[in-house]
Amino acid sequence: MITWVFACALLGFLLLLLLLTRKMRAMGKKLGQVSRDLGQLQKDLRKGLKESDANQWEHYRESEIHAQLLNLLKFTEPIPPTRSWAASPDLLMTLVESVRVNKPELIIELGSGISTLMMAKSLPAGSKTKIISFDHSAEFAQITRDLLEQHSITGVEIRVAPLEQYDSQRTWYSKKAFADISNIDLLVVDGPPGSKDPQARSGARLELASKLSARATVIIDDADRDGEHAMAQAFAEVLPSHTLRFLPHEKGTAVISPS
Ligand SMILES: C[S@@+](CC[C@H](N)C(=O)[O-])C[C@H]1O[C@@H](n2cnc3c(N)ncnc32)[C@H](O)[C@@H]1O
Numbered sequence: 416m417i418t419w420v421f422a423c424a425l426l427g428f429l430l431l432l433l434l435l436t437r438k439m440r441a442m443g444k445k446l447g448q449v450s451r452d453l454g455q456l457q458k459d460l461r462k463g464l465k466e467s468d469a470n471q472w473e474h475y476r477e478s479e480i481h482a483q484l485l486n487l488l489k490f491t492e493p494i495p496p497t498r499s500w501a502a503s504p505d506l507l508m509t510l511v512e513s514v515r516v517n518k519p520e521l522i523i524e525l526g527s528g529i530s531t532l533m534m535a536k537s538l539p540a541g542s543k544t545k546i547i548s549f550d551h552s553a554e555f556a557q558i559t560r561d562l563l564e565q566h567s568i569t570g571v572e573i574r575v576a577p578l579e580q581y582d583s584q585r586t587w588y589s590k591k592a593f594a595d596i597s598n599i600d601l602l603v604v605d606g607p608p609g610s611k612d613p614q615a616r617s618g619a620r621l622e623l624a625s626k627l628s629a630r631a632t633v634i635i636d637d638a639d640r641d642g643e644h645a646m647a648q649a650f651a652e653v654l655p656s657h658t659l660r661f662l663p664h665e666k667g668t669a670v671i672s673p674s
Contacts, residue, residue, distance in 0.1 A: 473665060480504035484511065488536040492566050495529055498665070502530040502605060505664040506636050510603060511537045513632055513670075514544075519600030521628075524548040525588070525619060526606020526636075527559035527573050534603075535568045546571045547596070549588055551578045551607045578607055587618030598628045604643075605636040613642025620650040627654070632672040639667030647671065 576592035647669035
């Protein structure tokens with residue numbers, strides 16, 4: 416009888432031990448998972464902090480250039496925000512420097528806005544340089560005209576050129592709007608809107624490469640996007656005496672200039 420009771424107690428104890436071992440194993444697994452999750456969280460946090468540092472640096476850098484632009488161009492009226500739809504200060508500074516250093520006689524811009532104002536303000540008083548900025552939108556063209564008027568700038572043409580279908584793959588500004596254009600010394604490509612269609616700006620090369628002067632510079636915004644990046648490379652290929660540089664700007668800038 417005693418042996419039987421002892422055997423039962425021993426069995427019960429062994430079962431309990433087995434149960435406890437299983438529970439501890441399950442807890443061990445859970446703890447392992449928690450520790451892995453914590454490790455991943457730490458990695459994500461480090462990555463987030465690094466990105467945040469890079470963003471802060473970018474914001475600071477853009478503010479720094481913006482301050483220099485204001486100082487350089489001596490604005491007496493308020494200016495609209497840069498970045499987002501508008502050009503970022505780093506691109507604007509590149510445009511301003513190009514105008515001041517290369518003294519283009521004809522500037523053609525695709526996509527009007529604050530970039531038009533900054534280039535116009537870069538010209539010395541009495542300059543003979545002609546700026547024609549094309550816009551597919553009559554509404555945004557008028558906003559740019561009003562901006563120029565507010566800054567007492569005359570002589571800049573904002574030309575509305577609605578988008579038209581060129582072939583099954585692409586639309587671009589109306590062809591006839593460019594009929595009188597030749598000898599472009601500075602071509603600025605920041606339109607038509609290209610975020611949804613990588614082909615949207617390919618017309619700049621296809622339609623305007625033959626209208627550039629020998630000393631022309633081409634400046635392309637949004638060169639970090641695949642469409643604009645590929646267009647810049649294709650553009651440089653048809654200009655064998657030019658050199659292509661990609662500048663590490665907020666949205667990426669491609670500059671194709673005489674070698
Ligand atoms: C990238 S934007 C051109 C920006 C211009 N170069 C500047 O620096 O302000 C291209 C076109 O988008 C249109 N656009 C400008 N601002 C816009 C906005 N806030 N929303 C939608 N379209 C806009 C205009 O028609 C413009 O020609």
